[in-house]
Amino acid sequence: MLEILTLEFMRRAFAVGLVVALVAPTIGLFFVVRRYSAIADTLAHMSLAGVALALVTGLAAIPTALVVSVVSVLGIEKMRERKTLPAETIVSLFLFGGLAVGVVLLGLARGKNVNVMNYLFGNIVTVTNADILSVSMIGGAAFFIALILWRSLFAVSIDEDTAEANGIPVKWLNRILAILGAATIAISMNVVGVLLIGALMVIPVLAAMQFKQGFHTTWVISLCVSILSVVSGLLASYYYDLASGGTIVLGTIACFILASIFSKASV
Amino acid sequence: MPVKKKSPIIAVHNLTFERGQEHVIHDFSFEIHAGDYVGVIGPNGGGKTTLLRLLLGLLVPHHGEITILGGRPTDRSVRRQVGYVAQRGGSIDPQFPATVEEVVRSGRTAQHGLFGRIGKKDEAAIQHAIKMMGIEPLLHRSIGKLSGGERQKVLLARALAGEPKILFLDEPVDGLDPTSRDEFYALLRKLNKDGLTIISVSHDVHTVSQEARSAICLKHQLVCHGSKACLIGQEELRDLFHKDRKELLHHHH
Numbered sequence: 094m095l096e097i098l099t100l101e102f103m104r105r106a107f108a109v110g111l112v113v114a115l116v117a118p119t120i121g122l123f124f125v126v127r128r129y130s131a132i133a134d135t136l137a138h139m140s141l142a143g144v145a146l147a148l149v150t151g152l153a154a155i156p157t158a159l160v161v162s163v164v165s166v167l168g169i170e171k172m173r174e175r176k177t178l179p180a181e182t183i184v185s186l187f188l189f190g191g192l193a194v195g196v197v198l199l200g201l202a203r204g205k206n207v208n209v210m211n212y213l214f215g216n217i218v219t220v221t222n223a224d225i226l227s228v229s230m231i232g233g234a235a236f237f238i239a240l241i242l243w244r245s246l247f248a249v250s251i252d253e254d255t256a257e258a259n260g261i262p263v264k265w266l267n268r269i270l271a272i273l274g275a276a277t278i279a280i281s282m283n284v285v286g287v288l289l290i291g292a293l294m295v296i297p298v299l300a301a302m303q304f305k306q307g308f309h310t311t312w313v314i315s316l317c318v319s320i321l322s323v324v325s326g327l328l329a330s331y332y333y334d335l336a337s338g339g340t341i342v343l344g345t346i347a348c349f350i351l352a353s354i355f356s357k358a359s360v
Numbered sequence: 361m362p363v364k365k366k367s368p369i370i371a372v373h374n375l376t377f378e379r380g381q382e383h384v385i386h387d388f389s390f391e392i393h394a395g396d397y398v399g400v401i402g403p404n405g406g407g408k409t410t411l412l413r414l415l416l417g418l419l420v421p422h423h424g425e426i427t428i429l430g431g432r433p434t435d436r437s438v439r440r441q442v443g444y445v446a447q448r449g450g451s452i453d454p455q456f457p458a459t460v461e462e463v464v465r466s467g468r469t470a471q472h473g474l475f476g477r478i479g480k481k482d483e484a485a486i487q488h489a490i491k492m493m494g495i496e497p498l499l500h501r502s503i504g505k506l507s508g509g510e511r512q513k514v515l516l517a518r519a520l521a522g523e524p525k526i527l528f529l530d531e532p533v534d535g536l537d538p539t540s541r542d543e544f545y546a547l548l549r550k551l552n553k554d555g556l557t558i559i560s561v562s563h564d565v566h567t568v569s570q571e572a573r574s575a576i577c578l579k580h581q582l583v584c585h586g587s588k589a590c591l592i593g594q595e596e597l598r599d600l601f602h603k604d605r606k607e608l609l610h611h612h613h
Contacts, residue, residue: 126453126456128453242474242475244465248469248470251458251463252446254418254444255519257417258417259470259522260440260470262474305457306459307458307502308457308458308462311457
């Protein structure tokens with residue numbers, strides 16, 4: 094098994110995969126417990142629009158996707174704060190808007206030497222050293238900001254009204270969390286692709302929640318599920334020549350099923 | 361308590377809040393003094409919860425002024441001195457993965473700030489709130505697995521962890537069995553006796569007349585404000601609630 098670690102491209106794949114495995118459920122946890130998981134898919138589609146823009150303009154894909162999804166998510170939060178439309182309507186509006194912009198721009202990028210499939214479904218083995226650098230920097234920043242703001246994000250997640258009544262800056266924390274979500278999506282594109290990013294943020298958390306433990310324990314279990322899924326998904330991808338994004342997400346689903354069975358058996 | 365006993369801890373002047381064309385709260389004024397236990401009553405839709413949300417700074421009045429602890433309700437320094445227990449646990453999802461201890465600790469978050477760490481003073485306040493509510497045996501249980509009474513005690517402990525000067529409660533015993541209600545009210549009486557100012561919204565006139573020291577009765581406008589006698593002598597109660605006044609005051613017996 095260790096032979097694959099002698100391969101440069103697999104070492105890069107594991108490095109990027111493990112960063113994403115740590116960041117995705119850490120940020121995803123706050124979306125899932127607030128029943129706001131759909132935001133992950135919306136951000137993924139906005140990232141696709143960002144990638145398409147990068148392909149048309151020749152800009153770097155990950156930073157462009159990050160900027161586009163951050164601008165979009167701030168727009169979503171602004172509209173959500175006004176409370177003139179239901180949150181799910183706003184999220185749907187941006188999801189389809191992002192997809193439509195992405196499709197149009199990808200049409201313009203046709204003929205340029207690009208592999209859109211890598212961004213749609215992920216291809217972790219094509220990760221470059223530049224990708225490792227940007228994923229580590231953006232992912233590391235998102236992870237540590239989440240840890241620093243952990244208690245405040247928890248208080249807002251459990252009960253927004255009480256948190257605001259106690260003087261916790263709820264609007265700012267929601268915006269910061271949305272930006273962290275956008276950053277997570279941007280760094281996960283190469284690993285699982287925009288179509289499956291939401292799964293890596295959500296399913297490990299859902300698996301961990303089956304055990305009905307506290308918030309901190311749920312987070313630790315979701316990290317274990319995520320890391321296990323990324324490692325096993327990459328191994329399966331390498332040995333059976335399968336798409337890495339799909340194998341990783343199937344790993345998270347297998348963990349979810351096992352968690353459901355074990356948690357019921359232990360009651 | 362640094363606030364003098366007789367100084368108004370809350371002063372409301374000419375308060376009006378509209379929703380669309382409707383006056384949910386129309387032009388009323390009152391004062392609440394430190395150490396008071398005020399029951400806010402009125403019929404459903406009469407503006408009780410709106411008044412509470414205005415006092416908490418969660419809604420902005422269209423006219424009028426609210427002063428709490430010498431500042432505005434939205435001032436962060438004011439909010440850190442306020443505790444809040446929402447109706448039926450507010451928006452806490454029963455599936456939320458959190459232990460009782462984590463929930464109580466979250467009540468101290470505003471005090472140590474966004475980047476602060478829990479210090480000795482914070483830890484002491486958390487432990488005091490846990491002990492006062494007698495919830496030590498529940499600490500490692502999931503918040504979603506508690507009974508209604510246990511859950512309200514935990515949320516009260518969360519509010520007390522912030523060492524508030526004023527405690528706001530919105531229908532705190534709604535949905536609780538009689539034993540849990542009695543236990544909860546006994547805790548509130550003790551807290552009030554220790555000097556905590558309590559403002560509790562209720563649709564239950566009987567409870568307010570039994571538990572609170574004074575009352576605010578509203579149906580969009582201020583019907584009465586003062587000692588509980590204002591309820592007992594209030595001829596308009598029957599019209600407000602569409603029930604007989606005696607029935608309102610004694611329906612639990």
